[in-house]
Amino acid sequence: MSLSMTRPARIAALRPGPVMLRLLALLGALLLVFALLLGERLFNATAVRSMAFQLPELGILSLAMMIPLLSGGLDLSIIATANLSALAMAFVFTHLGAGQAGMMALACDVAALASGFAVAAAIGLLNGYVIAYLGVSPILATLGSMTMVKGIAIGLTHGNVISGFPAGIVFLGNGSVLGVPMALIVFVLVALPVAVIIGRTPLGAIIAMCGSNQEAVRFSGIDTRRVVLRIYLLSALLSAVAGLVMMARFNSANAAYGESYLLVTILAAVLGGIDPAGGFGKVGGLVMALVILQLISTAANLLGMSQFLTLALWGAILLAVTGVGRLADWLRLRLP
Amino acid sequence: MREMGRGFARSHEARLLLVVVVLGGFLALATPSFASLQNLVDLLTSNAFSGMLAAGLLVVLVSGGIDISFTATASVAQYAAMTVANHSHIGWLGVAAIGAGLGSLLGLFNAVLIGTLRLSSIIVTIATLNLFYGLLMFVTRGDEIFALPDWFVNGASWTVYTDAQQAEYAITLPMLGLVFAFALTAILLKRSNIGRQVYALGSNADAAARVGIPVFRLNLLIYGYMGLIAGLASLVQAQNAQSVSPNALVGRELDVLAAVVLGGASLTGGVGSVFGTILGVMLLAFLQNGLLLLGVPSYWSPCFTGAVILVAVSLLAIERRRQQGRVRRVSA
Incomplete structure (x- = not known):
């Protein structure tokens, strides 16, 4: 898709779409309101850093949810996958890695990460197989695998926790490099390739096309079942990264x-402009939505509001943004 | 009549019935307590809440929609009804009116949003789940209500049988609630004009709109009904738990969805029956209870439940695909 674009089309693709504009307007409005309410208390290094520490968990999980959503599916098993792969990593860390030094410690770290990702891959392949080859709807298949x-x-x-990890892992969740939290760096390192895969590769184009019309994609000679398998594999692997970050942050x-x-x-994902019916969506929109949600959460916290009010606000914001979009469509039809 | 019998024998419900009967028979033989009256009564009581919700959700699924917010709706209705009941003597009718009224109001809110935002029902109800639940937790500060009025906790129970050990067996509110919810849903879906419209809407929304079915008004009824059932179910749950905590119910929505889907309802709409839903609820209830009685550590129970859901939805999908293949061959 992007490979054969003409120059004007490429420039048009870089221009912010209506979703992006709406999100930018919302972010601007929120910044203005919070600046008036909180001022210095929100816009200082500590508050911004705490936002940067909190965003990556939800961010990476949202990426894991975004890819199936883009294809018209859904993955309810992402949290369960993140936790089971984190437990697998934690088990290897605490049983093999304890007391090791030098090369052996490094080998154990690699083994731990490998086992976590292997567990995630197995779950992803199971989801993908059941959805693609057995024809189960994604909600039901992943509801079953989640349970x-x-x-x-x-x-x-x-139900117990596994805790006590090497310093490197704790650093991943709680350390920072040049003032930038490691977790945020991990998020960027994950989000960039996902953005490239979705926006700039044939696989990304096919995933989005599957969301628009899977039948048509199959009739054009593409094995959609293998694509679906890869979608859920990718989603599970991203969940494992989220599991790693969560485990590092809680040290358990x-x-x-x-x-x-x-x-x-x-x-x-939906706030970020990903069509829940599939077909449309960009990582940029998702990141904007995450920043907005995190800003509301942090500001609400600073204002002394309950975390549950944040939850209610998140729900209300999604409905309001969609409502404004519908109202704009309606006005455009009625007004000359 | 024979044709009907043959049709039933090939249906999903028949196979599910076979599975439930075999599972029930096995558990009755393998454990001494499964088939006891006490255990069956306990099963009925503890599954009344999710069973009632399953009846409501069935209507939504048949219409081609989905509702995730009903646990939050139930929590709000329950908290409001019990708070009022603690402050003034409103009686059973008053409690039921508040629960059902508030529940259907929140359901109508969902329907209006789905109709006007033209956003899929799953997204709208995920948003309203967070909205209702977040506001409830904010307003109540998460405080539980420990003391419920005596007439509420002890009422609506009629002893019908006392066994040799002086254990009393009674017709209780959970049983009445279950029967009421499933009977009302059966009448709505199978014996009313509205039910035919709900199946039509779920089978093909465009066609339903073209033949003149008022889709927006029908959705008001469908999601309002789900809210009504959620409100009433929440009262049953409150009496059963003998206390109200605002965060006890949210998180169980996907379990109810699993039960309805096991019962054969399709997420794409147009398919599903009350009998199948009852069997779906029974299957999950028997499974969890049976694992416990067989001595399987309770930690492993969710794993078995998940595996059964996964296998069941896979078998359903394979069967449906085979049927479609048959139709295609006939029409070719």
């Missing part, structure tokens, strides 16, 4: 961390 994967995590750990792994994020990732 099962979480069940395995609970069964193995009895558990079967039930981050469960409240599940439906919020869908909100973030």
